[in-house]
Structure formats: structure tokens, C-alpha cells
Amino acid sequence: MTDTVRPGVDSEVGRLRTVLLHRPGPELKRLTPRNNDQLLFDGIPWVSRAQEEHDAFAEALRSHDVEVLYLTxxxxxxxxxxxxxxxxxxxxxxxxxxxxxxxxxxxxxxxxxxxxxxxxxxxxxxxxxxxxxxxxxxxxxxxxxxxxxDPLPNLLFTRDSSVWIRDQVAVTSLAMPARSRETQLTQLIYALHPRFAGTTTIHGWHREHVEGGDVLLLAPGVLAVGVGERTTPAGAERLARQVFADGSAHTVLAVPIAQDRATMHLDTVCTMVDVDTFTIYPNLADHLVAHTVTPGEEGRLEVAAAEPFLVAAAKAMGLDTLRTIDTGLDPVTAEREQWDDGNNTLAIAPKLAVAYERNVETNARLEAAGIEVVAIAGSELGSGRGGPRCMSCPVARDDLAPA
CATH class of the missing domain: 1.10.3930.10 (Arginine deiminase)
Known part of the structure; x- marks a missing residue:
């Protein structure tokens, strides 16, 4: 890259330096009551207000010394x-x-x-x-x-079309037909824009389905990949083989998630706000499991039996235990705030995260646990069912020391 910030991401919580966003534009004005379901929006957003909210989101990041790149x-x-x-x-x-x-x-x-x-x-x-x-x-x-x-109103969610894994970028393959062109445009940028000259690109829009919202970089060398509505088992296997082959990861946790609109990606079930701390949707916390995948001999994958996700994650991260913060005070509150993306936080640094301001109970729990919350408006941005993490693709973070 031509700028001074070196590209690369090895965790969810290292100090964020550069991020890729998409400011809502004329594509959102193409939504109508007839096509909004097909284009994966719950409603028709007030575009100018969505732009104001997104501008405030970008400014909140800049105020914390984050460089903001715009996809368009x-x-x-x-x-x-x-x-x-x-x-x-x-x-x-x-x-x-x-x-x-x-x-x-x-x-x-x-x-x-x-x-x-x-x-x-x-x-x-x-x-x-x-x-x-x-x-x-x-x-x-x-x-x-x-x-x-077709218009691409879901460009707003830049997390899904690419994910940086250390100093290379995985261009993903989106499962929904309404979004299939997003990754083609993203791959074009990474392949030919001078800023990304020399960047190694893996996976690709033509590969098995993997979406960035399902990929969490838990720690250096440790990935979690949600497998469900959007990321297929074959997609998780392909990604695991790629990161093992190039040495960018030593462990992949394959995490089955429910086929539910409120939990479409792994990052709608849990996100990280510190090196050992997850926000988690409590209605699923006790049911979330993971298969630990590691490289075997002659290109084979070693796949362990399922065990509780938090147990498998702690082992892979080299920690005794992980701390969790429930995103609601009771099942009803948790479900309501889950629908409003209360669990979809973006970490700017350890113990510093962006969240929608309307998720009052969730944010109170985060702050009580010692997490500083940068609250942003999202009444219109949330109509596509995505929070701050969905709307951001980190391009550069400070490295974390390996566990």
C-alpha cells in the first residue's frame, strides 16, 4: 500500500487504524415496497437520514484516529x-x-x-x-x-464482501443472489487499485460461499467461522485449507449457527470487545458449539468433536477462560435488542467499542463491564439488519502479541 499504515489484521480488537466503509447512496433510493424483501431490507430507509447517521459513524471513527476509506x-x-x-x-x-x-x-x-x-x-x-x-x-x-x-443496497455492509487475515485479504463469496456482484467489485478494487498493489488475495467471489460477517479473528492465528444461512460447510473448509496452507492461521473453529434472520451471521451471535471478552446473545449462549479444525498430514484437516464454543475458543486462544457479557437483562429484552443489532459491536481498541445508541440495556451492560461505548444513531442504518461491525471492514489494526 502506498500510505504509511501497513495493511493487516490479526484480531478483532487490536487498535483500529484503517477501515473500509460505504456511505449510503442512490442505491438505497432504488428500494420500493415491491423489491425491498428481495434486496434483503426489512423496510425502506429514509436515505438522507441514513447518510447523516453514517457520516456521524465515520466521524466517530476519525475522532479516534481511524483512517476511513470509502468503497465507491x-x-x-x-x-x-x-x-x-x-x-x-x-x-x-x-x-x-x-x-x-x-x-x-x-x-x-x-x-x-x-x-x-x-x-x-x-x-x-x-x-x-x-x-x-x-x-x-x-x-x-x-x-x-x-x-x-440490479442495485446493490447491501454495499453498506462492507464486512461481508472481504475480510483481512493478517496481511492478506479474503474476498468472499456471498450466498444471496441480490449480493453476488458486491464481491466482484470488491475484488476489482483489491486487484487493481494502486493502494493495494502487492496485496495477496485469497478465496474469491467464484468460490464456495463464505461471508465476512461469519469470520471472527479471535486471536493471532485463530479464526472462528460461522456455518449456517450464509456460509456453507464447504466454504468453511475451503477457507481453513487456505489459511493453513499460507500459515496465516493454525486453528479454525467451525461454529454451526441457527438458520434465523435475527442470527444470520456469527457476528450477530457474538462479537469481541476485549482480548478475552465477548458480547453474546444469551438465548443462544448455552447452545453454541464449535468443531476445532487444525491442519493434519498430507493436506488433511483434523476435525474435533463438537464442544461448547467458549471452551473451544479459550483453548485455541491459549486462555484459561473467556469473559462474556450478555446483551440483555432477560430473554425478551435480549431478543428485542438482538433484532436491533445490539450484539453487533465494532471494537476500535481493547475495551472500546462502537454500538447503536438505541440498545440501552446492552450498552449499560457493556459499560458496567468496563467497556467504553461509542454510541451512534442507527434508526435508518439498521433497516438492512446490520450494526457497526457489519458496516465496517477493518483494513489495518495494530497487531496483538500471540497468546
Whole structure:
């Protein structure tokens, strides 16, 4: 990287130095009552308020000396390169639903757009009635408001499309069709933007499904990977093989999680706020288990029998025990705040975490346990069911000493 901060992340709680965010943009204005479920939003956010909330989130990070990078800014800079523009246009026009006539027209039109305008189309999408030219059977039979290029409102959740593991980045493979293009754009940035020159990229959008919200860096060399609605067992196995082969991890905990909208990723069940402390959803705490996976001989994986997650995690991290902070005072409160992403905290440093201000009970428990809470507004940001951790991809953290 060209800047002074060295890329790399070896834990969830090392001092955060650089983070990748996406400021809500015109893609959110594409949400309607007809498509918001398909695009994975519970409601239609008030976009200008969501932008204000996100700006305050970014400023809270900057006030703690965190460098904030924006995904669309990096994408626009990347698209100034001919190779990047070619890859992006070829990728977005590959859909079989376009047909040859429309595909050829779009390739020519998109290829002539300025980088900023091309970024807008790639992220906010393109409707049938916004196309000038390329008329044919496909454009005639589609409704005016049908999308030829789908919008990407979930770009807000930059955690899911990539995760840094030490000094390399795993570009993930998102399971939901509405999000499949996000990782292609992310991979384009890491491959061609000058800031990331020389970065080793693993996994990739074409691989088995792994989402960044399911990957927790518990300690140097120790990963936990949630396996459930979004990350498949095959995806967890592929990632384990990759990090073992390159030496970036020695232990992977495969953690089955319930197929539930309120617990879609592992980071909606538990997150870390200190080197030995987890926030955890109490309704699942006693049921969460893990299979410890370690490298075996001749490329085999050694997979241990399931044991309680906190027990397996403590062993892998070299600790006697782990501290937990329940995210609610009772099952009803816990479930309510779980739905409002009370458990999805972002650690800026040990004992310092960002959380939504509306999760009053959860934040009170964090503070009582000695965790300083940086509270941010999230009434509109939360409509996509994601909290501060979901909305951030750490690019650089200070290293923690190995256990």
C-alpha cells in the first residue's frame, strides 16, 4: 500500500487504524415496497437520514484516529484504469437475462461512461426505462421499471464482501443472489487499485460461499467461522485449507449457527470487545458449539468433536477462560435488542467499542463491564439488519502479541 499504515489484521480488537466503509447512496433510493424483501431490507430507509447517521459513524471513527476509506471512492479511482473498466463492464453485462442485442449496446455505452458515472450504474443499478438505444425483444418485453442491472443496497455492509487475515485479504463469496456482484467489485478494487498493489488475495467471489460477517479473528492465528444461512460447510473448509496452507492461521473453529434472520451471521451471535471478552446473545449462549479444525498430514484437516464454543475458543486462544457479557437483562429484552443489532459491536481498541445508541440495556451492560461505548444513531442504518461491525471492514489494526 502506498500510505504509511501497513495493511493487516490479526484480531478483532487490536487498535483500529484503517477501515473500509460505504456511505449510503442512490442505491438505497432504488428500494420500493415491491423489491425491498428481495434486496434483503426489512423496510425502506429514509436515505438522507441514513447518510447523516453514517457520516456521524465515520466521524466517530476519525475522532479516534481511524483512517476511513470509502468503497465507491476507491472503485471510481480503480475504474480510471482501462483494465478495470473492461473487467467491470464485462462482468456486469454477463447476465443471461440481457440477450445479445441489449448486452452489446450496454457494453458500448458503459464503456464510454466517466469513472464516476460508471460507479453510479454499477452500484445503483439500471432500469429498462433508463436505457437509450439497444431496443429489441428484451427491452420490449420487460417492464419499464425492471432492472437490467440490479442495485446493490447491501454495499453498506462492507464486512461481508472481504475480510483481512493478517496481511492478506479474503474476498468472499456471498450466498444471496441480490449480493453476488458486491464481491466482484470488491475484488476489482483489491486487484487493481494502486493502494493495494502487492496485496495477496485469497478465496474469491467464484468460490464456495463464505461471508465476512461469519469470520471472527479471535486471536493471532485463530479464526472462528460461522456455518449456517450464509456460509456453507464447504466454504468453511475451503477457507481453513487456505489459511493453513499460507500459515496465516493454525486453528479454525467451525461454529454451526441457527438458520434465523435475527442470527444470520456469527457476528450477530457474538462479537469481541476485549482480548478475552465477548458480547453474546444469551438465548443462544448455552447452545453454541464449535468443531476445532487444525491442519493434519498430507493436506488433511483434523476435525474435533463438537464442544461448547467458549471452551473451544479459550483453548485455541491459549486462555484459561473467556469473559462474556450478555446483551440483555432477560430473554425478551435480549431478543428485542438482538433484532436491533445490539450484539453487533465494532471494537476500535481493547475495551472500546462502537454500538447503536438505541440498545440501552446492552450498552449499560457493556459499560458496567468496563467497556467504553461509542454510541451512534442507527434508526435508518439498521433497516438492512446490520450494526457497526457489519458496516465496517477493518483494513489495518495494530497487531496483538500471540497468546
Amino acid at each position: 471512492g476507491l472503485l471510481t479511482e480503480t475504474l480510471a484504469l482501462d483494465e478495470a473498466r473492461h473487467r467491470a463492464v464485462e462482468g456486469v453485462t454477463a447476465s443471461l437475462r440481457l440477450g445479445d442485442t441489449l448486452r452489446d449496446h450496454l457494453r458500448g455505452w458503459l464503456g464510454e461512461l466517466a469513472p464516476e458515472a460508471l460507479t453510479d450504474v454499477l452500484t445503483a443499478g439500471l432500469r429498462n426505462d433508463e436505457v437509450r438505444g439497444g431496443a429489441g425483444l428484451v427491452t420490449s418485453l420487460l417492464a419499464d421499471d425492471d432492472f437490467l442491472i
